[in-house]
Amino acid sequence: MAKIDINYSPNFGVKKRVKKNIKFIVLHYTGMKNELSVIKKFCDENSKVSSHYLIKKNGGIIKFVPDLYEAWHAGKSSWKKIKSINKYSIGIEIQNQGHDYKYEEFSYAQIKSLKILLKQLIRKYKIDLKNILGHSDIAPDRKKDPGEKFPWKKLATSNLANWHHLDEKKNKIFRLKKLNKNQEASFLKNIYSVGYCKIDKIDPRSNKRLLFKAFQRKYRQDLINGKSDQECFFISKNLLKS
DSSP states (O other): OOOEEEOOOSOBOSSOOOGGGOOEEEEEEOOSSOHHHHHHHHTOTTTOOOOSEEEOTTSOEEEOSOTTSOBSOSOSOEETTEEOGGGGEEEEEEOOOOTTSOOOOOOHHHHHHHHHHHHHHHHHHTOOGGGEEEHHHHOTTTOOTTOTTSOHHHHHHTTSSOOOOSOHHHHGGGTTOOOOHHHHHHHHHHHHHHTOOOOOSSOHHHHHHHHHHHHHHHHOTTOOOSOOOHHHHHHHHHHTTO
16 A cells, blocks of 8 residues: 555535546646645645645655545546546646656656556556546647656556557557558547547647647657657557457
8 A cells, every 4th residue: 555645635526426436547747846836736725726646756645635526637628528527537646847847757756656556546446447547638739748758658567557559669660651541530530439539629730730749648759749640540540459
């Protein structure tokens, strides 16, 4: 069991949730310069922001909201046609300054603690591994976290996240190879089938770029260009088989 410190936030939904309605775990980076600022924000009732857990740089875990109450971590969000993900999720913030400051690797201690916490939560709430998500998965038009330095594949090898089963070195030969019109349509359809939701914002081309970037931040982290290609297409196809 992970050692968890308690520092309750006033920012949560007062209606208690039914255990079986907790379907998702959403992972974030804090995007703030230090942990003290995060704690202060989560404990300020005027901020209207919170998460269930914070994992500090040294691996320490703080709990702000009891699991069976709704924390306010996801904002406007959707996945597989389910909207308002806060209602059905547990939010975990991981201290990292993020893209607006100094985005850095997550510490070994953080990932070790995260694995322990995820294992407990997945078992307790019977969470499908396909529903272990990043903030950018459920809000691709607004968010980048936990970002391309987050070790999704490592979590998957510990059976704590979903991943494809392709040989990445072999699949890389298809990088930047263009899709034909039918493949392009299939790629978009695959992404929606995985769970990403259509973005109705800006213009259609920009919307697709944001969607593709969110997909790449998770499944092709060394090149995030917002463009479709055969490498990403084959990843999307394989994910639907898992």
